[in-house]
Amino acid sequence: MRIINPNLENKLKKFGSDTAHICFNCGTCAAICPLFETSFPRKFMRYIQIGAEDKIMDEKLELFKCLHCGLCTSSCPKGADPGEVMLGLKRFVLDKLRRNQDV
Amino acid sequence: MFNPKDIIDILAENVKKTKNPFGVNKQKINSWYVNEDLPDKGEYLLFTGLMYQMIPYIEAVTSQLGKIEDSKFSKYSSLGRFVPRSLTNISLNALISKNNVDFSNEVLKSIITLLKNSNIDFLYSPDLDQYSGILLYDLGDEKYFKAHARTVANTLYQHNISKIITVDPHTTYALKVLYPKYIGINFEVYTYFELLNLTGDLEKEVVLHDPCFYGRYLELSHVPRNLLKNMGVEIKDILRNGKFTHCCGGPAESLSPKLASKIRENRVKQLKETNKLILTMCPICYTNLRKSTSNIMDLAIFLKDCVTT
Ligand code: SF4
Numbered sequence: 001m002r003i004i005n006p007n008l009e010n011k012l013k014k015f016g017s018d019t020a021h022i023c024f025n026c027g028t029c030a031a032i033c034p035l036f037e038t039s040f041p042r043k044f045m046r047y048i049q050i051g052a053e054d055k056i057m058d059e060k061l062e063l064f065k066c067l068h069c070g071l072c073t074s075s076c077p078k079g080a081d082p083g084e085v086m087l088g089l090k091r092f093v094l095d096k097l098r099r100n101q102d103v
Numbered sequence: 104m105f106n107p108k109d110i111i112d113i114l115a116e117n118v119k120k121t122k123n124p125f126g127v128n129k130q131k132i133n134s135w136y137v138n139e140d141l142p143d144k145g146e147y148l149l150f151t152g153l154m155y156q157m158i159p160y161i162e163a164v165t166s167q168l169g170k171i172e173d174s175k176f177s178k179y180s181s182l183g184r185f186v187p188r189s190l191t192n193i194s195l196n197a198l199i200s201k202n203n204v205d206f207s208n209e210v211l212k213s214i215i216t217l218l219k220n221s222n223i224d225f226l227y228s229p230d231l232d233q234y235s236g237i238l239l240y241d242l243g244d245e246k247y248f249k250a251h252a253r254t255v256a257n258t259l260y261q262h263n264i265s266k267i268i269t270v271d272p273h274t275t276y277a278l279k280v281l282y283p284k285y286i287g288i289n290f291e292v293y294t295y296f297e298l299l300n301l302t303g304d305l306e307k308e309v310v311l312h313d314p315c316f317y318g319r320y321l322e323l324s325h326v327p328r329n330l331l332k333n334m335g336v337e338i339k340d341i342l343r344n345g346k347f348t349h350c351c352g353g354p355a356e357s358l359s360p361k362l363a364s365k366i367r368e369n370r371v372k373q374l375k376e377t378n379k380l381i382l383t384m385c386p387i388c389y390t391n392l393r394k395s396t397s398n399i400m401d402l403a404i405f406l407k408d409c410v411t412t
């Protein structure tokens with residue numbers, strides 16, 4: 001069973017990320033990201049929109065592959081700033097890991 | 104891939120203790136200026152941010168990480184304890200490559216030659232020259248980034264520094280954008296090539312690899328292009344340049360050397376299509392891209408060679 005956190009995007013504001021709701025899931029960012037991983041970073045935008053906090057934690061290691069290169073942000077047609085959202089998620093996850101020491 | 108928290112905790116602890124991510128004594132890292140004739144008064148402070156000087160250390164650590172990435176050690180959650188013991192301090196010195204040290208020194212000395220050649224009134228103070236903390240920021244460690252940035256910015260402020268010359272895109276972004284945003288201290292920040300005044304008729308052709316921070320975050324890609332054009336250098340631009348430049352892959356090295364090399368191969372392929380000398384402006388880009396091509400040079404060395412020959 002998946003636990004949904006409807007308040008997730010609000011929670012992420014503290015970590016400097018509040019643009020995920022603007023994303024309309026076109027996939028441009030995933031097509032252009034130099035990591036060439038399936039649906040990266042698009043899927044994380046979606047996880048935030050649907051409040052899938054536990055999916056983010058399950059895939060937390062993948063998040064840190066992001067180079068913070070900003071190419072997705074420059075290419076996003078909606079201005080959803082996926083690059084900065086990824087950085088916000090890194091902060092969120094690191095903070096959580098440091099609190100719980102859960103690795 | 105390594106557990107990011109392990110790596111970040113090591114880096115943060117080192118920055119806290121020694122003010123650089125490798126836990127190495129600063130005098131050891133920063134010695135390029137020793138035989139240089141450098142002014143101790145001037146309008147601008149030359150602030151290298153130690154990124155070029157850290158290249159030999161970054162390379163030494165990542166070469167070791169590469170060896171253990173697929174070994175049983177990378178699976179251990181105790182990597183955090185394993186890595187600092189064997190990779191920093193004692194054994195790190197033995198792994199420092201002289202070529203990397205020579206490269207860093209040559210770039211910084213070239214920048215001195217260029218600034219003097221353009222009559223820029225600058226000073227250098229090894230005490231004020233510090234690491235910016237940018238790696239912690241990029242990895243999402245806002246807490247330790249801020250703590251470090253605050254001490255760096257406060258020291259500069261206390262010494263009445265208002266105008267700064269930087270030499271790499273990461274430090275430039277930290278001082279120009281992040282310090283005002285997170286610490287509330289503003290400096291007038293220029294990358295060295297923004298201040299240069301050079302002309303010539305060189306009839307050379309090059310291709311530029313724009314670093315992500317100059318190309319996108321700081322929107323400075325036009326500056327080296329104009330500078331080179333004024334010197335008679337023709338630029339063969341590729342599709343992925345400026346705002347849409349492609350990362351060199353270097354930032355992935357501390358977490359996955361394998362991933363870094365995959366991204367690098369893609370980038371070098373794009374650049375090589377021009378068959379021209381590749382110019383870089385960032386120590387991380389240069390060191391990473393050089394692993395897949397030898398036809399590559401740092402912009403500062405290229406410019407220095409042009410003005411001195
Ligand atoms: S490019 Fe922008 S709108 Fe499209 S999926 Fe990525 S973040 Fe969403």
Ligand code: SF4
Pocket residue numbers: 032033034035040041065066067068069070071072073082083086
């Ligand atoms: S910022 Fe991260 S997610 Fe965006 S294109 Fe670069 S590596 Fe991919």
